[in-house]
Amino acid sequence: MHLGVSESMRECEYNQISTRSSTPMETPYKNRTPKKRKWESFPGRNKFYCNGRIMMAKQTGVFYLTLALILVTCGLFFTFDCPFLALQLTPVIPVIGGVLFLFVLGTLLRTSFSDPGVLPRANADEAADLERQIDVANGSTGYRPPPRTKEVVINGQTVKLKYCFTCKIFRPPRASHCSLCDNCVERFDHHCPWVGNCVGRRNYRFFYMFILSLSFLTIFIFSFVITHIILRSHRFGFLSALKDSPASVLEVVVCFFSVWSIVGLSGFHTYLISSNQTTNEDIKGSWSSKRGKDNYNPYSYGNIFTNCCAALCGPLPPSLIDRRGFVRSDAPQLAPPTNGITTYGATQSQQGHMCDQDHCIQGTKFVLQAAATPLLQQHSSEPVILTTCPENGGSMPGRGPLTLGGPCASLPLGQPTPPTSIPSLGCHEAADMLPIHGHGHSHNHSHPLQEPVAHHHFLTPEEVPSPPGMLPCGSPMGHNHAMQAGFYNPASQDSLHEDSVRGLVKLSFV
Amino acid sequence: MAETHSLQDMRQQASVAAKVFIQRDYTNGTVCHFQTKFPSELESRQQSMAFWSNSTCFQFSREKINKQQFEETVRTLNNLYAEAEKLGSQSYIEGCLACLTAYIIFLCMETHYEKVLKKIAKYIQEQNEKIYAPQGLLLTDPIERGLRVIEVTIFEERSLTR
Numbered sequence: 001m002h003l004g005v006s007e008s009m010r011e012c013e014y015n016q017i018s019t020r021s022s023t024p025m026e027t028p029y030k031n032r033t034p035k036k037r038k039w040e041s042f043p044g045r046n047k048f049y050c051n052g053r054i055m056m057a058k059q060t061g062v063f064y065l066t067l068a069l070i071l072v073t074c075g076l077f078f079t080f081d082c083p084f085l086a087l088q089l090t091p092v093i094p095v096i097g098g099v100l101f102l103f104v105l106g107t108l109l110r111t112s113f114s115d116p117g118v119l120p121r122a123n124a125d126e127a128a129d130l131e132r133q134i135d136v137a138n139g140s141t142g143y144r145p146p147p148r149t150k151e152v153v154i155n156g157q158t159v160k161l162k163y164c165f166t167c168k169i170f171r172p173p174r175a176s177h178c179s180l181c182d183n184c185v186e187r188f189d190h191h192c193p194w195v196g197n198c199v200g201r202r203n204y205r206f207f208y209m210f211i212l213s214l215s216f217l218t219i220f221i222f223s224f225v226i227t228h229i230i231l232r233s234h235r236f237g238f239l240s241a242l243k244d245s246p247a248s249v250l251e252v253v254v255c256f257f258s259v260w261s262i263v264g265l266s267g268f269h270t271y272l273i274s275s276n277q278t279t280n281e282d283i284k285g286s287w288s289s290k291r292g293k294d295n296y297n298p299y300s301y302g303n304i305f306t307n308c309c310a311a312l313c314g315p316l317p318p319s320l321i322d323r324r325g326f327v328r329s330d331a332p333q334l335a336p337p338t339n340g341i342t343t344y345g346a347t348q349s350q351q352g353h354m355c356d357q358d359h360c361i362q363g364t365k366f367v368l369q370a371a372a373t374p375l376l377q378q379h380s381s382e383p384v385i386l387t388t389c390p391e392n393g394g395s396m397p398g399r400g401p402l403t404l405g406g407p408c409a410s411l412p413l414g415q416p417t418p419p420t421s422i423p424s425l426g427c428h429e430a431a432d433m434l435p436i437h438g439h440g441h442s443h444n445h446s447h448p449l450q451e452p453v454a455h456h457h458f459l460t461p462e463e464v465p466s467p468p469g470m471l472p473c474g475s476p477m478g479h480n481h482a483m484q485a486g487f488y489n490p491a492s493q494d495s496l497h498e499d500s501v502r503g504l505v506k507l508s509f510v
Numbered sequence: 511m512a513e514t515h516s517l518q519d520m521r522q523q524a525s526v527a528a529k530v531f532i533q534r535d536y537t538n539g540t541v542c543h544f545q546t547k548f549p550s551e552l553e554s555r556q557q558s559m560a561f562w563s564n565s566t567c568f569q570f571s572r573e574k575i576n577k578q579q580f581e582e583t584v585r586t587l588n589n590l591y592a593e594a595e596k597l598g599s600q601s602y603i604e605g606c607l608a609c610l611t612a613y614i615i616f617l618c619m620e621t622h623y624e625k626v627l628k629k630i631a632k633y634i635q636e637q638n639e640k641i642y643a644p645q646g647l648l649l650t651d652p653i654e655r656g657l658r659v660i661e662v663t664i665f666e667e668r669s670l671t672r
Contacts, residue, residue: 106612120656125529152536161536169658173536187540205605206613299539310597313605315623316616317595320656 039323043121044183052323054113056196057181063112063196070108070214073254074101076247077221081228084245088231093224100217107210108195115319116200117186119167119175127168134163155298174299176280190279199279202319205312208269215259215266222255273311274304525666532584532660542591544652544660546584548577552647552662576641583637583649584660587630594626627653 039052047056056063074097082094122130134148148163150170161170164177167184171177176188178198187201199207225248232241242249272282276299281287287297301307530552535545604622608615634651642649650661 315601
């Protein structure tokens with residue numbers, strides 16, 4: 001990278017008219033700012049590891065607990081129970097156990113580390129365009145614009161698309177904004193603290209495979225530990241058997257409590273998959289027949305088999321947020337970069353691999369430059385789309401339509417439960433629906449519950465458009481434009497003409 | 511990379527007159543489908559351009575932006591996205607294979623969706639070069655906008671006489 005930069009510097013010094021070099025004014029500036037990856041200035045409340053390859057929610061404590069529980073229980077099983085069982089029964093038992101364990105771990109890590117389907121926030125131009133359209137539609141100029149919704153008819157059902165004030169987009173159907181991660185997620189299911197991530201379009205199948213395989217693993221370990229104890233007690237007596245392998249007792253306890261909740265959860269999600277609903281929709285009763293006779297799920301394919309195949313074996317969409325791409329410090333803006341809005345827009349700019357498009361841009365640019373009078377300044381034209389102040393939409397904490405953090409309508413801890421203020425312990429609404437609730441699990445929640453609630457109240461006023469992390473981009477932006485002002489001068493007209501001819505030639509070749 | 515930087519700069523320097531956003535059309539569900547309605551902002555643009563070559567000025571004027579061509583482009587894009595998200599035997603095989611290998615195969619293999627996205631990127635580049643750049647337009651690949659919009663950048667036209 002550094003080599004490339006110094007090379008172009010040399011190029012610049014002797015050959016300003018080369019179509020492939022950068023201007024002498026820019027390159028020294030460019031040397032000063034290190035290239036940042038997009039994950040470093042991601043506006044949501046996520047944590048990134050391995051240089052953007054791994055993406056998790058902010059609160060990951062419970063995830064480490066899940067991991068520890070699985071590793072410890074399986075470790076004890078393989079160490080204390082498997083030798084006996086392998087000898088007495090069959091060595092296939094540890095093998096199957098091993099395969100299940102690896103599958104569980106693999107799917108857990110996939111669920112926790114992948115992008116659930118986060119929708120990138122709109123850049124300044126898009127947001128301004130939407131605002132303009134909404135204002136035209138509303139015709140109102142109130143201080144507090146009413147909650148913005150758009151109605152769409154999907155397969156005969158009227159669906160309301162809500163406007164997300166944080167992300168400045170109309171949420172696609174089935175998308176929801178997670179208040180914990182502060183992102184809009186496609187096909188949002190719930191935010192699962194046990195996996196430390198949201199469960200959405202891109203990782204739902206991994207989540208389902210995780211809970212399914214974990215149910216099998218839990219049942220497997222539970223049954224074989226019981227078998228082990230029984231076989232031992234036949235020989236040595238019950239108490240002696242317990243003394244010989246104390247680990248088995250711990251395993252039985254853990255598995256007993258896990259089985260009820262995990263198996264219940266798997267059953268619930270199997271139902272959701274077969275009817276092509278999300279946890280969010282089910283809890284809200286969006287497609288329940290109780291709402292009306294004609295209320296049906298427009299996304300369902302009609303039969304259980306297709307619904308299952310679509311959810312589990314359908315195409316996996318790629319991540320929309322390009323975590324590892326490089327931030328382009330400049331992005332074509334309509335207005336000069338005089339305020340924070342442009343900063344926001346700058347970091348929402350395009351992906352790193354722009355090479356193909358840049359050829360096009362180069363071509364267009366040369367054609368236009370040839371037509372343009374090089375003497376004139378860039379910003380003479382009036383921008384058609386004005387970047388409006390996004391503070392209108394952003395500064396209202398605790399507003400209803402915004403934070404659908406998740407489907408936590410029911411929570412057994414006696415707290416008031418508006419969906420916006422409780423972190424969704426989504427995995428446990430399902431447990432609530434069963435007659436037997438995993439008591440052990442509710443204790444685990446009291447600790448992480450306090451934190452996120454506090455976080456939420458602390459963070460809602462923070463719906464300000466430009467987070468501090470993005471401010472550094474503002475200065476390069478301004479700097480760039482200032483430099484461009486100095487770039488064009490009458491003396492370079494001839495070189496520009498040569499450039500333009502070369503550019504046209506290049507255009508015809510590309 | 512310095513190359514990219516300078517091209518981006520140049521893109522900025524060719525002044526952007528306006529941006530038009532083609533939004534998603536959700537009437538068929540959550541499938542990626544863009545509205546094929548020709549945006550009104552593109553309708554009344556008279557293009558009059560001139561360029562220099564070997565100290566001679568060539569001037570010409572283009573007709574209005576071709577509505578049919580634009581709608582055709584959007585329709586082709588919609589078809590490509592539908593192909594990417596299609597539930598067919600290929601996607602099922604891919605899904606099942608991936609499940610059996612505990613999804614490790616995704617680390618090595620490119621998914622069908624990604625392959626189609628590459629096709630789309632190539633198509634947009636082609637369209638830009640052949641049709642839209644000469645008209646002073648630039649279509650941005652929707653994947654760079656999170657598949658929310660097709661951004662059409664309208665560059666300012668300048669007419670020049672000698």
